[in-house]
Every structure is written in structure tokens, then in C-alpha cells.
Amino acid sequence: MARLAFYATLKSPRHPVPSGEREMARNLFQALEGRGHEIALVSEFRSLEKRGDARAQAALIKDATQEAGRLIAAGNLAAWVTYHSYYKAPDLIGPAVCDALNLPYLAIEATRASKRLGGPWDRFEHYAAGACDRADVLFHVTARDAVALRRHLRSGQKLVPLAPFLARTDLPEQARPDGPTILLVGMMREGDKLASYKIAARVLRRLPPGNWQVEIAGDGPARPQVQAAMSPLGDRVRFLGQLDRGGLDLAYRRACAFLWPGVNEAFGMVYLEAQAAGVPVIAENRDGVRDVVAPDGLCPVGDEQAVADRLQALLNDPVHRAARVRAARERIAARHLLGGARDTLWSALSPLIPEAT
Numbered sequence: 001m002a003r004l005a006f007y008a009t010l011k012s013p014r015h016p017v018p019s020g021e022r023e024m025a026r027n028l029f030q031a032l033e034g035r036g037h038e039i040a041l042v043s044e045f046r047s048l049e050k051r052g053d054a055r056a057q058a059a060l061i062k063d064a065t066q067e068a069g070r071l072i073a074a075g076n077l078a079a080w081v082t083y084h085s086y087y088k089a090p091d092l093i094g095p096a097v098c099d100a101l102n103l104p105y106l107a108i109e110a111t112r113a114s115k116r117l118g119g120p121w122d123r124f125e126h127y128a129a130g131a132c133d134r135a136d137v138l139f140h141v142t143a144r145d146a147v148a149l150r151r152h153l154r155s156g157q158k159l160v161p162l163a164p165f166l167a168r169t170d171l172p173e174q175a176r177p178d179g180p181t182i183l184l185v186g187m188m189r190e191g192d193k194l195a196s197y198k199i200a201a202r203v204l205r206r207l208p209p210g211n212w213q214v215e216i217a218g219d220g221p222a223r224p225q226v227q228a229a230m231s232p233l234g235d236r237v238r239f240l241g242q243l244d245r246g247g248l249d250l251a252y253r254r255a256c257a258f259l260w261p262g263v264n265e266a267f268g269m270v271y272l273e274a275q276a277a278g279v280p281v282i283a284e285n286r287d288g289v290r291d292v293v294a295p296d297g298l299c300p301v302g303d304e305q306a307v308a309d310r311l312q313a314l315l316n317d318p319v320h321r322a323a324r325v326r327a328a329r330e331r332i333a334a335r336h337l338l339g340g341a342r343d344t345l346w347s348a349l350s351p352l353i354p355e356a357t
Helices: 020-032 054-074 094-101 122-134 143-151 192-205 223-236 245-254 269-276 304-316 318-335 338-352
Strands: 003-008 038-041 079-083 105-108 137-140 158-161 181-185 213-217 237-241 257-259 281-284
Touching: 003 020, 003 094, 020 038, 020 079, 020 269, 020 338, 054 094, 054 122, 079 094, 079 338, 094 105, 094 122, 105 122, 105 338, 137 143, 137 338, 143 158, 158 338, 181 192, 181 245, 181 269, 192 223, 192 257, 192 304, 213 223, 213 245, 223 237, 245 269, 257 269, 257 304, 269 281, 269 318, 281 304, 304 318
Parallel strands: 003 038, 003 079, 079 105, 105 137, 137 158, 181 213, 181 257, 213 237, 257 281
Antiparallel strands: none
């Protein structure tokens, strides 16, 4: 039995704050299990530096060097898998450990951002690019990421598509909404999440009168701004707060439609969860989002009336909605479940581990 290192640069699977990033890290860890090998979360070191602060980056590099030294001294690894190395949170540990111990290095959702060279994240982008160069296998989860990776692919290096996936082998219970409930799910924080909430609020104000209701699952420091954006809708809106897994599953089952514009989403686990439950998604046609949402759920970016019209069709046309429900669940079953992800990961990993069979 081989012992494999797993490491997430941005959010450990054990991070206390829920997010799609943490969910994907947990899903990957689970996908790597089940093939007779030990998967070890070898470090919870977080390399994130959000401000472009050279001193903060230097301090993180120093701490990472110590962490790498600890892991090199411990040894007992057959391969290393890193999730989500990028210019704000590069893998400062894995390549050094792999070089010292002569290990295969696999990178999942590693990205290159050459436009960051020469700027405040120059040093960190060099580390992120170096991690890509060191990888024996690069798994890309969106078509956008593959473009930059392919340009720099070296001889013998593999670039493998890995669709974002749910940590389950079957579909959940299908949603059976009692009425026209529209669901939004997202953390409430400044920046892209708040921008999505504000777009959604404007879209909802375009809907004609009716008995539709809105449920919002999520919480965070920008909750007052979200509430202010939604206030013109009055008592149509119900804030559910931050839900655990059981509560979120119940929210999906009550929903007739799922609305989330998706400003700068890497891909969005909530889109997968909604579609798996048979809740048709309406989103803007953005990079990343289009990798996980069917074309009939995508609207032109900035065309809020088109989003409202698609939403209205789901609320008022049961035949159309039923077709969207079937298509959504079929799409998830075919592309975005645990079994397929596990097969993809191990088809690349097994040849690199002598003990693997």
C-alpha cells in the first residue's frame, strides 16, 4: 500500500469556513480514497496572500520552506497531489518535497497567470508557474484553465480534464416544489459574491407580479448589503442563513428554480448540487460557469431581462421546467459524480506508483 500526500494551498478540507473551495478539496480527498492506498492530508499550511504584499509573501515562503523541510525529513510518501495552486496561493511546498524525495507530482486546478508577472504577485506567480512546470500530470477543471496550461506543456507532461464533481455516486432525491420558489445560495462577502447578489436582486425586480417567493441560503459580513439590495422585494424574500448539509438539501428540494449570476466563479459547486436535485439553473454565460451549467440555463452577461425571461419560463411553463429537470439530472449523472472523477484521477496516478495495481 502506497502513502500519497494531499495538500490544498487555499483551503484545507478541515478549514472551518464552508465554501465551494473547501467542498471541492473534500471531494478530491474522497475521490482519491477507495483504491487501497493511504491518502494523507500532510499539511494545512495556507499560502494565501490577497494584497500583493511582498513582505507577507516573503514570510510565507520562509514558513513554507520550514514546512517542506519537516515533510522531507518525515519521508514515507509515494506521490504528491496538490489542489488549486495559483498566483495568490501557490504551492510553496509540494515541488520542493517532490524534488527532494524524487516523487511524482500531480496538480489539480493549477493555473498560470502570466499577466501577474512584473506586478505585486510576481514572485508568487513564479512559484505557481514553477509548480505547473514540475507537475507530471496537470488536471484542469475548466476549459479556460486548459488554454494557458497547454501553451506551456512540456514533453512527457500530461494535461487531463477533470470535471468538477459531487462526492456521491448517485443522484439525490429529486426536488418536489410546492410552489414557485426561487433559490439563491452564496456566501455574503464583498466583491464577486456581492456583485452576484446585486445582479440577482435587479433580475428579480423584473419579474411580473405573481405568487413566487425567494429563499436565500448563506451568510457573511456583507449580509446588510445583500438585505438592502433585496429590500424592494419585501416579504417575498426569506433569508435562511448559513445552512448545514441537511438544511441545504432541503432548500434544494423546495426550489422550483436556482438563480445565481456567477460573477467570476471558478465553476461553482452550488450549480452541480442544484442540478443534481433537479432544480434548473439560470446563470450568466461566464467562464467556468459554462463548464457546469447546460447551455439552456445560460444568458448573455449583462442582459438582466434575458435572465428574468428564462426564470419566468421556469415558473410558468411546467412542460418546459420538466424537460429542464430531466436534462439537469442526466447531465450530472453523466459528467459530475464521484465514480467518474475517481476513475479519471487514478487512470493518471496509478502508472506513477509502483505499488498500484
